[in-house]
Amino acid sequence: MQVKPNNSRDIRFDILKVIGIIGIFAAHAIYGNSQNSIEMVVQELRNFDVPLMVIISGSVFYHSSGDKQYSFITYLRKRIPRLIIPVWFFLVVFFIFTYLVTLAQDENQVFPFTLKEIIGSFFLLNYISIGYVWIIRVFVLVAIVSPLLLKFKQALSSRLLFLMSLAIIYGAYEVLASFILKLNVEDTGIANPILDFIYGRLFLFVFWQQICFYLIPYGCLFGLGMIMARMKNSSILLISIFAGIVYLILGLNYYSDAGSFVSTYIAKFPPRLYYVSYGIFMSTLIYLFVDFCLNLWNKLNYHKNQIDQIKKIILFISSSSLWIYLWHILLIYHGGAIFRIINIKSQAIERFLVWLILSVLITYLQKIFISYIIKRTTYGQKYSEALSVMFLK
Numbered sequence: 308m309q310v311k312p313n314n315s316r317d318i319r320f321d322i323l324k325v326i327g328i329i330g331i332f333a334a335h336a337i338y339g340n341s342q343n344s345i346e347m348v349v350q351e352l353r354n355f356d357v358p359l360m361v362i363i364s365g366s367v368f369y370h371s372s373g374d375k376q377y378s379f380i381t382y383l384r385k386r387i388p389r390l391i392i393p394v395w396f397f398l399v400v401f402f403i404f405t406y407l408v409t410l411a412q413d414e415n416q417v418f419p420f421t422l423k424e425i426i427g428s429f430f431l432l433n434y435i436s437i438g439y440v441w442i443i444r445v446f447v448l449v450a451i452v453s454p455l456l457l458k459f460k461q462a463l464s465s466r467l468l469f470l471m472s473l474a475i476i477y478g479a480y481e482v483l484a485s486f487i488l489k490l491n492v493e494d495t496g497i498a499n500p501i502l503d504f505i506y507g508r509l510f511l512f513v514f515w516q517q518i519c520f521y522l523i524p525y526g527c528l529f530g531l532g533m534i535m536a537r538m539k540n541s542s543i544l545l546i547s548i549f550a551g552i553v554y555l556i557l558g559l560n561y562y563s564d565a566g567s568f569v570s571t572y573i574a575k576f577p578p579r580l581y582y583v584s585y586g587i588f589m590s591t592l593i594y595l596f597v598d599f600c601l602n603l604w605n606k607l608n609y610h611k612n613q614i615d616q617i618k619k620i621i622l623f624i625s626s627s628s629l630w631i632y633l634w635h636i637l638l639i640y641h642g643g644a645i646f647r648i649i650n651i652k653s654q655a656i657e658r659f660l661v662w663l664i665l666s667v668l669i670t671y672l673q674k675i676f677i678s679y680i681i682k683r684t685t686y687g688q689k690y691s692e693a694l695s696v697m698f699l700k
Contacts, residue, residue, distance in 0.1 A: 328631065330355065331353075359586065360442075388696055398437075420437065432444075470534060477583075524578040528587070543594060634665070
């Protein structure tokens with residue numbers, strides 16, 4: 308199956324999505340406790356990947372929607388199933404496969420996930436889950452607010468006013484997050500009347516920690532991506548410089564308190580200004596770099612046939628990013644057998660290459676198979692829309 312370049316697509320966004328995916332794979336290939344200095348540097352440098360993916364999602368959304376009028380409910384009916392259904396299907400396959408592997412290994416082997424972790428995975432939670440699926444929740448949340456952000460953008464007279472509004476919303480979020488996190492909202496055992504009022508036990512834990520504290524910051528990044536799609540490079544550069552200054556000031560403050568460099572990872576769950584400013588700084592820089600390279604390459608018109616082939620690969624990875632990401636989760640948990648079979652050490656670079664290549668390959672074969680089912684079978688033709696939503700999007 309081939310992915311043909313679409314002239315209406317902006318290849319910059321596809322390249323940036325691929326860069327984001329590579330960053331995420333690199334992060335997961337490097338274990339958190341790695342003492343390798345190069346791996347530690349890579350782990351820190353790539354910590355812009357999720358903000359980049361969200362910003363680019365905003366750019367793609369606005370590039371495709373422009374000034375269209377969306378029905379909120381109609382949009383959600385189309386968009387949310389395309390995110391949730393493939394993930395839930397994958398989780399069913401993942402847990403069944405893990406159970407069978409557990410049985411095959413040793414009769415005394417214990418299934419590695421509790422019922423809470425299984426349920427938490429289907430709710431796309433951070434901690435009480437298999438991990439890795441929280442990013443899907445981020446995209447579900449920004450998908451929910453994207454039509455509202457579009458209407459908000461259309462109601463304002465200028466991009467600058469929209470950007471300032473996003474900055475004010477994000478500033479309010481920082482104040483709110485600082486207040487609530489100081490109350491230790493995650494600790495349900497604290498007897499605190501203020502906490503009990505704001506927290507309301509489980510419901511408000513989910514509301515604050517799992518929804519609001521991701522919806523607001525990532526929604527603002529999505530909004531930034533929307534206006535970046537139409538901004539001049541000089542304006543994007545100013546945003547990059549501003550974000551870089553904020554990141555530097557916060558980094559120096561953390562360094563002053565700790566006596567050593569402090570990773571942006573400490574401000575990732577939930578996202579705070581130290582992490583967000585670095586994400587914006589790096590994302591905008593990479594955006595400008597990709598734009599410069601593409602413009603230069605188009606002027607040179609060098610090796611056009613080879614470039615077209617590379618574009619097809621980029622478009623496939625970009626358009627198949629969800630399933631590529633899902634299959635890499637399976638490889639994280641069960642890919643160790645591959646290294647034992649081919650008899651090589653499971654080092655970070657090997658894990659990264661194997662997971663990336665196999666995830667892309669499995670997704671490619673999956674799309675070929677499902678496309679065949681849809682075209683050649685009565686069942687496939689009858690349920691073509693459902694199969695496409697679940698496996699081809």
